[in-house]
Amino acid sequence: MAERRNIVLAVTGAGGTRMARFVLEALVKDERVGQVDLMVSPAGRRLIAHETGRDASGPAAELVLGGPAPDKVVAWDPEDLAGGPTSGSYPSWGMLVVPCALGVAGRIAHGTANTLIERAADVMLKERRPLVLCVRETPFNLIHLRNLTQVAEAGGTVYPMIPTFYNVPRTVDQFYEEFTVRLLGFIGLQQTDYYAYSGAESPAHHDRAGHP
Numbered sequence: 001m002a003e004r005r006n007i008v009l010a011v012t013g014a015g016g017t018r019m020a021r022f023v024l025e026a027l028v029k030d031e032r033v034g035q036v037d038l039m040v041s042p043a044g045r046r047l048i049a050h051e052t053g054r055d056a057s058g059p060a061a062e063l064v065l066g067g068p069a070p071d072k073v074v075a076w077d078p079e080d081l082a083g084g085p086t087s088g089s090y091p092s093w094g095m096l097v098v099p100c101a102l103g104v105a106g107r108i109a110h111g112t113a114n115t116l117i118e119r120a121a122d123v124m125l126k127e128r129r130p131l132v133l134c135v136r137e138t139p140f141n142l143i144h145l146r147n148l149t150q151v152a153e154a155g156g157t158v159y160p161m162i163p164t165f166y167n168v169p170r171t172v173d174q175f176y177e178e179f180t181v182r183l184l185g186f187i188g189l190q191q192t193d194y195y196a197y198s199g200a201e202s203p204a205h206h207d208r209a210g211h212p
Helices: 018-029 042-052 060-065 102-109 116-126 142-153 172-186 203-209
Strands: 005-011 033-040 073-076 094-100 131-135
Touching: 005 018, 005 116, 018 033, 018 042, 018 060, 018 094, 018 172, 033 042, 033 060, 033 116, 042 060, 060 073, 094 102, 094 116, 102 116, 102 131, 102 142, 116 131, 131 142, 131 172
Parallel strands: 005 033, 005 094, 033 073, 094 131
Antiparallel strands: none
16 A cells, blocks of 8 residues: 555635535545644634634634544644644645635745744645645635735645536535545545536436436
């Protein structure tokens, strides 16, 4: 078996924090992932509490998952600039920011590491490791576009939280599920249960649309 990956997952103050739960659950279940280093920003905590009704002061992993966290998840204080992920020597395969606030993306773009989240992202760029920012805001102004372009030029990936529609989802959860499997597939953790487009008359389309 190939060496298992350690992946950093950061949750910041942008709407759609429920997506982080789907992604974290998928990473925990994936045997190719050895450890998930989780960071939840203060704004991320407040948004999770707002969107789920949970206690914002609870442990980070339990806040995201809505229940007990497995040993595979290691939570870091995002204000701790001495935490392991601040160093390029820390064993990490790459980093996902889900969702990524555009203010955080801007600070990453300009190398302004005020938190462990931003410093960990800076480490990914300098060490040439995968960094994926799942931004969630619209429309983008020119400052946003320039910041996101700078992240891409530095080696990161801008992966907006845009759902697919041609799979004809029936529920909101299918939006979350489809995005999650596509995101994990993008970083090389291909999943088996996802919709692959092969034309409007494909069996998958008819199944999701409720046709015979």
